[in-house]
Amino acid sequence: MTRFFKGWLHRYFFDEEAVILSVLLIVGFVVVLTMGTMLAPVFAAMVLAFLLQGLVNQLKQRRLSHNLSVSLVFMLFITSFLVILLIVLPLIGDQVSRLFGELPRMIGDAHHALSVLPDEYPGFISDTQVTVWIDTLNNQITNVGQWFVSFSLSSIPGFVGVLIYLVLVPILVFFFLKDSGVLAAWAGGLLPRQRPMMNQVYEEMSDQIANYVRGKAIEILIVGGVTYLAFAILGVRYAALLGLLVGLSVVVPYIGAAVVTIPVALIGFFQWGWGNEFIVLMVVYGIIQALDGNVLVPLLFSEAVNLHPIAIIVAVLVFGGLWGFWGVFFAIPLATLLKALMTAWPKPEEEESTSS
CATH class of the missing domain: 1.20.1440 (de novo design (two linked rop proteins))
Known part of the structure; x- marks a missing residue:
């Protein structure tokens, strides 16, 4: 068994670069699993900067300076961020509240629609089936209501975390865009020259x-x-x-x-x-x-x-x-x-x- 394992390692990890890449992948996977929650603002900022980098490159191709390109793209990002924060999210939150307020009427309409099915389709649907469906519907609605209440209560301490995201993520996005070349050179310096x-x-x-x-x-x-x-x-x-x-x-x-x-x-x-x-x-x-x-x-x-x-x-x-x-x-x-x-x-x- 040991001989087989050594042979397998030699076959697929004979190259030094393969070993280094394997270590990097394992370390990255462990970091995400163990510290993913703490580093979530950094990951979110990296994703947003990754999305915006294409706009920066297009502006630089039009002979704009790097700093000016980054500033224009970042201003566009902040404007979009404020529109979502001040207009879109309040609109969606209002509709979610109205939807939960209208749930009792919807549940009553669903009960009525289900209760008449045995009369309309007596050969296919029985009263027992309708009773099971109504009980299942009530249980699901109860679970959703309990989740909504618990989510509302648990979100109170999480408001501080939201504020951290609102402040940290835009700052990190700006520096990821501004110093992308420096960060890429630093990361490349940690890797082997021949890769x-x-x-x-x-x-x-x-x-x-x-x-x-x-x-x-x-x-x-x-x-x-x-x-x-x-x-x-x-x-x-x-x-x-x-x-x-x-x-x-x-x-x-x-x-x-x-x-x-x-x-x-x-x-x-x-x-x-x-x-x-x-x-x-x-x-x-x-x-x-x-x-x-x-x-x-x-x-x-x-x-x-x-x-x-x-x-x-x-x-x-x-x-x-x-x-x-x-x-x-x-x-x-x-x-x-x-x-x-x-x-x-x-x-x-x-x-x-x-x-x-």
């Missing part, structure tokens, strides 16, 4: 991850904004809340669109019933999803991520379970990174060919 495998992985992943993250952020804004405008024109209640949910649903491939269809259909049903307005709502929602999948996604992600759907779903489940929302958001880039590492990793055949 062909690391350079190959970096060249393969840098543009692809940057395009994916920026494209996904743009997709969230476009899909969420279009959904809000369409639902507001149709007169759908809680249009801002539904627009936020539909926008965030694009983060989870294959699953998000199917899951968010449920609240859209439920709110439409409780507002109009099985009327023409409900049909129009679902048709408009289906058109938005179709345009997103067939027009917007190919336009934003011209370089398709060459991953099997099973690999994407597994990556979403694994990284989402480890790091929550950010794990889901970066599931595809992380899976692509793992694939790039497997492709660039030194092979035993390469060792034999170089020795011969």
Whole structure:
């Protein structure tokens, strides 16, 4: 057994660079797992700076100085940040409060709709089934209400943490943008001078991850904004809340669109019933999803991520379970990174060919 293990190590870790990269990956994974909560503002600022770096590069290509480019992009970021903080979040918070205030009426309508099903479909639905459904509905509503109350109480001490985010994240974003070259040179100085495998992985992943993250952020804004405008024109209640949910649903491939269809259909049903307005709502929602999948996604992600759907779903489940929302958001880039590492990793055949 020891001989087999030594042989396996020699086959896949004969290269010094592979050993160093393995150590770096393990250290990074341990740091995120053990200190992820403490370093969350730093990670959030790094993601935002990563998104904004493309705008800085475009301004520099137009012969603007680095400091001026960073200042203009940072001013745009602060303006967007204030719009979200002072306009979007209060609007969504107001709609969430009104939704919980209207829940008793919705529950009563649901009970009435379920109670008449045995009379309308006596051969398919029984009174016992309806009773089970109503009990399940009541239990789920009770659990949601208890979670909302506990979340409201627990969020009081977390208000200090929110203030820390509001102050620290913009400051960190500014310095990440301003000193990106210095930080990159410092990080490169810690690595071996001869690092062909690391350079190959970096060249393969840098543009692809940057395009994916920026494209996904743009997709969230476009899909969420279009959904809000369409639902507001149709007169759908809680249009801002539904627009936020539909926008965030694009983060989870294959699953998000199917899951968010449920609240859209439920709110439409409780507002109009099985009327023409409900049909129009679902048709408009289906058109938005179709345009997103067939027009917007190919336009934003011209370089398709060459991953099997099973690999994407597994990556979403694994990284989402480890790091929550950010794990889901970066599931595809992380899976692509793992694939790039497997492709660039030194092979035993390469060792034999170089020795011969």
